[in-house]
Amino acid sequence: MEKFLEALRGLLADGDGVALATVVARSGSAPRDAGARMLVGRSGRLWGTVGGGLVEHEAELLAMETLRSGTSALREFCLRAEGLERIGMVCGGDVTLAVQYLPGGAAGPLAAADAALRCLRAGGDGWLVSRLSTAEAGDLSFLEKEAAEIRFSALRQQAADEVLFEAEGKPWFAQRLIRSGAVYLFGGGHVARELAPLLARLDFCFMVLDDRAEFAVPADFPGAKEVLCADFG
Incomplete structure (x- = not known):
């Protein structure tokens, strides 16, 4: 995402x-x-x-x-x-x-993409929402979870992450944006180097820790939220 x-x-x-x-x-x-x-x-x-x-x-x-x-x-x-x-x-x-x-440069969709990225990277929770009107240019907005549920009752206590629903006399589609989870990799050796790209593709937030400086190299883990040289204890 x-x-x-x-x-x-x-x-x-x-x-x-x-x-x-x-x-x-x-x-x-x-x-x-x-x-x-x-x-x-x-x-x-x-x-x-x-x-x-x-x-x-x-x-x-x-x-x-x-x-x-x-x-x-x-x-x-x-x-x-x-x-x-x-x-x-x-x-x-x-x-x-x-x-x-x-449209190129459209303020609404551009702001929605920026807000959604900030939410994902901060580990937040929200919905990317589209009004599916066919007679005009597309509409795309981002609402944090509480604001989305106030505006759209269909999203309250919703178990699904993708919802097609009717509101305000029009069809809408909403997709929930939330991190899959957090993973801590203890050790930055060959196993971690193979596992890290997989975690990134699955949209997990992950951190790498090693007590050896030569293995705690941020450049070796470009998708990591953080790479730390730290005592495991």
Whole structure:
């Protein structure tokens, strides 16, 4: 999620309009769960995936159309045998995709990406929220957990991390942003060097500690929150 937010912020800050494709609902068997995201520019896919195959191809075509029109789209894909004539994939389920046009330099989405990054890096808890209107440019905002639950009753005591819901007469999609957990690696040797990149990919916050200065080298663990030379006791 952090890499997605960094990519989104960079594109918007550079003034490039971008299409954000998101799996907002899934039933049965499908390539990716709700919350999978992909960024598409005028040259094609820039970051991420919504499942590959023809679903992703159709998502890229939709994204190109939103970039031309300056509006957004919401589309359902049937991945069952009876829907074969529509998409050509038989995974046994259905996928709903939202494709939002986010203008370059747009203050709202840019502020949302910045706030979400700060929250993640500080170990906070909040929701990235999109209004799924199809007649206008996309809307993206970030709300800390308490503020989100005050505004949207559907997010109160919500067990799921991805929620498609109705509010204010419109469809919305919310994705919870929270660190997976914290891991302390005692020892900065060869095992820690193999484990650290895996923890980073799984979005764990991790710290590395070693009582030998030559093994407590921050440059060896670029994804770590902290690398300390410290007594284990």
